[in-house]
Amino acid sequence: MLEFIEEHFQIIILFLIALVAIYVAYQQHLTRKKSFKLALFDRRVVIYDALKDFLVSFQRDLTIDFEQFREMRRQLAGAEFLYGPKVIALNQEIIDFAVEYLTVQDTLKEVEHLSEDERRPALQREKALTLRLVAALDRVNEAYKPYLHFSRVK
Numbered sequence: 001m002l003e004f005i006e007e008h009f010q011i012i013i014l015f016l017i018a019l020v021a022i023y024v025a026y027q028q029h030l031t032r033k034k035s036f037k038l039a040l041f042d043r044r045v046v047i048y049d050a051l052k053d054f055l056v057s058f059q060r061d062l063t064i065d066f067e068q069f070r071e072m073r074r075q076l077a078g079a080e081f082l083y084g085p086k087v088i089a090l091n092q093e094i095i096d097f098a099v100e101y102l103t104v105q106d107t108l109k110e111v112e113h114l115s116e117d118e119r120r121p122a123l124q125r126e127k128a129l130t131l132r133l134v135a136a137l138d139r140v141n142e143a144y145k146p147y148l149h150f151s152r153v154k
Contacts, residue, residue, distance in 0.1 A: 041148075044082050048144045050075030051091065054098075055137040062130060064098055064105070087143050094136050101129040 054072040080088050104126045
């Protein structure tokens with residue numbers, strides 16, 4: 001046995017070095033994979049937080065701050081690459097509700113120029129949009145939930 005080791009010492013050393021190199025390469029692969037998942041998770045959280053903050057602000061104030069709305073839309077850019085179709089559709093629905101809410105608010109600012117027949121539908125639409133935007137936070141939490149677990153990042 002000792003003779004075998006002496007004869008093939010260089011081959012054994014090369015084999016051990018190759019095993020160590022394979023192990024190091026595999027560890028680097030795992031590290032890169034975890035790093036990618038972390039970056040993906042971080043970007044997803046930024047998008048979720050922007051939408052959540054917008055909706056929480058709306059629930060608190062029952063009005064839309066245009067600058068916050070613009071910032072939320074900017075943060076949502078690229079979400080289609082990070083989330084599935086249900087989340088993307090929900091994001092667009094919330095944006096559409098917010099835009100319509102802003103439009104109704106602009107209409108109601110001219111309240112003294114509106115007749116009762118014009119004011120009533122606008123107020124009803126404002127109420128419906130308010131209820132939808134208030135309820136949207138629960139829908140957002142539910143839709144984003146599968147994407148906000150680091151251990152399950154796909």
